[in-house]
Amino acid sequence: MIIDDSKRDPRKFEPLYNRYHSKIFRVILNRVGVKDVAAELTSNVFFKALNKIKSYKHKGFSIYTWLYKIAVNECNEYFRKTGTTKYVILEVQHLTNLSEEIAPFDHDVHERLKKALTLIKYKDLEIIRLRFFESLSFKEAAEIMGISEGNGKVRLYRALERLKRIMKVT
Amino acid sequence: MKKIEILEHPIRISEAEIDSYKEYTTILDRHQAHSIKADVFRRLWKGIGFTILTVFVVGRTIYYFLPQGEHIPQQEGDKNVNQSQDETPPVRDQDPKDTVTLSELTLTEEEKSSNEFRDNDQDEDIATSPVVVDVETKALDNEPEAELSQKKEHLVSPSKKEYIYKDAVPKEGIPNLYEYFETNLKYPESGLLDSIQGDVIVRFTIMKSGEINTIFIEKSLGDLFDEEAVRLIRNMPPWEPASVNGSPVNSRVSVPLHFRIEK
8 A cells, every 4th residue: 555655656665765774774784784885875774775666566475585586686786885794683593593504413513614604605505594594485485586486486596506515614 | 995893892882872873853954955955856857858759759750740741752753663673683883874775775666656545644654664774684685695794703702712721730639628628727825715616718819830839818716816827828748830832831729727615
């Protein structure tokens, strides 16, 4: 309802902005690591969302997924332009989830896993992050990455294989 | 150099601080400015598109309608002549003088045979009609056959020379070369990180003397793989150079080298 209204009148977009601003801000902050940059990029995300809201089509996801996708793209563009450090938040629970998937019987895996995560391709890291650290469904993760669900599964499987291989080497 | 940093905790920031970054009115202003700009551009492109279309349509109209009255009948006449010429056998070294005299002859023959039935306008038609051309070609066909065949041979096959080309081959045979590649190719260890697999295609020149020269990577897998491929090519067994009629010549050869991770 709000989306339909926003398509006609951009001022009606404000409730969505208020609802998701904080969430999107945190998503971006956890990637870029600098508050002011996160604020700037969040502003860009909502500006782009407002420009594109007319072409928004409901695909069975919350509009948050759509905003999230714009935010990820905005971050990637920022990294491409500036070449600055990319941050990954890796809490103990995340590490446990991932290590159970990769090496369930290895108790000394966390440190090697951390190191390996800094060595893999950013594309691989992104799918691992969406699936394991941000606990999104395959469908949502694939939508955010702009690929099909099947392709998302394949990409995650390959990313994990590469991660395992790097862990063996390091 | 990759720049990825792992943090064990999310960056701390309060909701109030995040709210302080809220600026919906600014975003709305930006959006409105953007909409106006986009609208101007859209209109501009529409205008340019419309102008181009108009110019195109007007141009085509002028092209089709103005010269039509004079041009089309001439084209039809030309077509008739061309068609009749297509039916005649090709003669390349035709002397224009011959053509003139023959057409004159035919005209006079035609005039003789049917002068009573034709007025001046019809004569003009005959001059450009297919019949005349047929007569011309028949007249040419009456030339001695030996002369014509000589002419044709001269035109079609000016000179024939046979060249026998032999490809460059490894002196010890192709199976031995592949065995050499298999035993000596080393997978660069650093490639394991990115699990790179695939083919490097190397092109090189085998000189007249049989030595390898100008090694060029046609398809690369990365610097380390390329270096390994070049090393392998430099040290490979000797080659027999290519030859033309028995005399050696330089030749190019492309070889795919397969880099696979052994499991």
